[in-house]
Amino acid sequence: DAKTTQPNSMESNEEEPVHLPCNHSTISGTDYIHWYRQLPSQGPEYVIHGLTSNVNNRMASLAIAEDRKSSTLILHRATLRDAAVYYCILRAVSGTYKYIFGTGTRLKVLA
Amino acid sequence: NAGVTQTPKFRVLKTGQSMTLLCAQDMNHEYMYWYRQDPGMGLRLIHYSVGEGTTAKGEVPDGYNVSRLKKQNFLLGLESAAPSQTSVYFCASSFMGAGVYGYTFGSGTRLTVV
Numbered sequence: 001d002a003k004t005t006q007p008n009s010m011e012s013n014e015e016e017p018v019h020l021p022c023n024h025s026t027i028s029g030t031d032y033i034h035w036y037r038q039l040p041s042q043g044p045e046y047v048i049h050g051l052t053s054n055v056n057n058r059m060a061s062l063a064i065a066e067d068r069k070s071s072t073l074i075l076h077r078a079t080l081r082d083a084a085v086y087y088c089i090l091r092a093v094s095g096t097y098k099y100i101f102g103t104g105t106r107l108k109v110l111a
Numbered sequence: 112n113a114g115v116t117q118t119p120k121f122r123v124l125k126t127g128q129s130m131t132l133l134c135a136q137d138m139n140h141e142y143m144y145w146y147r148q149d150p151g152m153g154l155r156l157i158h159y160s161v162g163e164g165t166t167a168k169g170e171v172p173d174g175y176n177v178s179r180l181k182k183q184n185f186l187l188g189l190e191s192a193a194p195s196q197t198s199v200y201f202c203a204s205s206f207m208g209a210g211v212y213g214y215t216f217g218s219g220t221r222l223t224v225v
Contacts, residue, residue: 049211049213099154103153
């Protein structure tokens, strides 16, 4: 499985946008890019995923570089409830049934 | 809609004791997974199942066994608990295994082996 690289931690002010980067230089053409977040003392929660085009949902936006070697999770207005560890994960379109989790980015939101 | 339910939520075991962790999902998902998470670490896959009656090994399967007798349940067993198995255990499920489908996780079981 291709690996991802994320900063260990980031800080943001409340109600400001947050851009969480992820590098995946060895991504294959059939790998989906998934983002999850883990709030304190909870299981990971699905945020968003995409293949080639940028994606939006009610939680966040996912911007994928044209060469797909990197992506950015965008939280448009950070709230205190968004403080969590954010994981960027690659999943093949078929044939692979498991996520490989890294250590993610710990996001701290300042009031 | 309960999603993925894990029982128990907390447990303390003595070294050498056995126990079973239960994961139940009500979303009719085919695929189910057991992960463990140690302090400050990401999740590591222990075992997974691609359908009723099937199981397969993940990254860290030693010391654990699993069973998927019913589609909605995935059991994780520790036959002889060791302190190294102190961890938080998460169960997850997905509709199918392909990358287009996301996972739903349970809230975890915190296990301490003394």
